[in-house]
Amino acid sequence: MPEDPIFKLLNECIADQDPTKINLSVGAYRDNAGKPWVLPVVKKAKAQLLADPNANHEYFGLDGSARLILGPNSSAITSKRYTAIQTVSGTGANRLAADFLSRFRPATVYITNPTWGNHPKIFGAAHLPVVEYQYWNPQTRTLNYDILLDNLRNAARGSIFVLHACAHNPTGLDPTQEQWKEIAAIMKEKDHFPFFDCAYQGFASGDLDKDAWAVRYFVDQGFELLCAQSYAKNFGLYSERAGCLTGVFKDSDTAQRARSQFMALVRCSISNAPGFGAKIVDIENLKTMANRITLMREKVYNHLTELKTPGNWTHITSQIGMFSYTGISVKQVAAIKSKFHVYMTDEGRISMAGLNESNVKRFAEAIDWVVRNA
Ligand SMILES: Cc1ncc(COP(=O)(O)O)c(C=O)c1O
Known part of the structure; x- marks a missing residue:
């Protein structure tokens, strides 16, 4: 190859x-x-782990935390309409989402053009058809916004759209909040499914909450969605492979059922999540x-x-x-x-x-x- x-x-x-x-x-x-x-806060956390007589290398639970992406006061968290599971960094979260969607909500997956080179491969590996939607206008070097909206409108009802939560790779260009609102409105109308890939939370503005705005807006609009998170970049934990897949669903019963399916998929691929990176994730x-x-x-x-x-x-x-x-x-x-x-x-x-x-x-x-x- x-x-x-x-x-x-x-x-x-x-x-x-x-x-x-x-x-x-x-x-x-x-x-x-x-x-x-190596972030000072990571050094500090490592020192604490070393000094802790109860720290060990036992198998680590699989449940993840949705607080960083959804915000601690998210209605999805308080009403238990979410589930979060630890993954092998952002790539593992993307792959788990792709396998889950392929089984339970198969549809054409729209990825940005241009995009992170792994998106077509990951969704293709999960046997989902992948096509591109326009994102970058090389003439103006800005968002190809009108064409992007046309692509959303013209896609078959119920398609899956991969949205970069912030700090789009590779263009470094994000929709404004007003543009996100229009994107959400069209997606709602067309019953499209949002899959957020969030590999750079904090890198766009230096503020974790600001960078989660789009995801939280979609949650507030009542969407069911998935969001893959990588902690490689924002915590400098590249090789520790810490990540999370969060799903928000219409009710807590659906969220529980989704959790059991996430668990089943993880069990037959990586079985258990890497614990070290997850233990030292902090936010400073x-x-x-x-x-x-x-x-x-x-x-x-x-x-x-x-x-x-x-x-x-x-x-x-x-x-x-x-x-x-x-x-x-x-x-x-x-x-x-x-x-x-x-x-x-x-x-x-x-x-x-x-x-x-x-x-x-x-x-x-x-x-x-x-x-x-x-
Ligand atoms: C858009 C996007 N998603 C996901 C990832 C996943 O990275 P990792 O598996 O190292 O967390 C990256 C890394 O470059 C990325 O740019």
């Missing part, structure tokens, strides 16, 4: 001996020295990460403005979250890699977290050069 494009790019970058190389490929947070960051250090990324966006924009780089670059600062869709061409992506050792995906997506005080200027100069010459 062909290698996964992101991991292929990452391996190429690792093999590159050039000391000035810039890695903007994988969506993993880096500090201002370009190093992975998001702002540091979100603020540093916002600062890098401003720096890229300011450097490009100073360099008078041809084109409009306002999307760099208006996009949010970990990624930026730069809008540069495949040819320019190839040129920036071969001439400047800057690694980004073919479609021009960069992980902003790979930028820091010592490489951001060089990155902007490289962009300036390829825009003028490649």
Whole structure:
């Protein structure tokens, strides 16, 4: 099978001996020295676990927590219309949702164009038909909003729509609250099923509640829905594989029945959830990460403005979250890699977290050069 494009790019970058190389490929947070960051709160939690004489490595229960995504006072929680189960990070939550939908609510799955490359594979693996709906307008470098609404209206009644809860991967572009309201209204009218993928809660605004707004709005509108969460990015727990799938249903009886089906599906795939990451998930250090990324966006924009780089670059600062869709061409992506050792995906997506005080200027100069010459 062909290698996964992101991991292929990452391996190429690792093999590159050039000391000035810039890695903007994988969506993993880096500090201002370009190093992975263990959150202080995670260090603290690890120390507590080590010091706790009762801590152990027994099998861990499967129930998850919906409080972070739905909010502790959610009506879905107080009326017990929800169920939440631990998964193997966001990918595991997506796959569990796909298997569940394939068995109990099969329909065509609409994913954003462009999207996270794993979405078509995961839903395809669960034998659901997958098609795209328009999300990004390459001309304006903004949301392709009118076409998106048309796609919602024209999809067969009862389709499944994959919605990115916040900080859309790969474009870094989210609907506004007003746009979400219109999207929800059409979905209601057409009886479409919302599946939220939430891999970056906190990364869009630095605020967990703000970033959960869309999911909570849909819950308040009375939708039944599923929401996959990854704690890889917002807690820096990438390899610990902590995640959760939350389902909101019309009543507590349906939620209980869904819970038993989640349990049955998990039992025959991973059997039990990884406990370590789940034990150390806590919520304090998001702002540091979100603020540093916002600062890098401003720096890229300011450097490009100073360099008078041809084109409009306002999307760099208006996009949010970990990624930026730069809008540069495949040819320019190839040129920036071969001439400047800057690694980004073919479609021009960069992980902003790979930028820091010592490489951001060089990155902007490289962009300036390829825009003028490649
Ligand atoms: C949109 C989206 N969903 C889900 C994931 C799942 O990541 P993980 O399985 O590492 O939690 C990612 C990771 O890149 C993502 O970008």
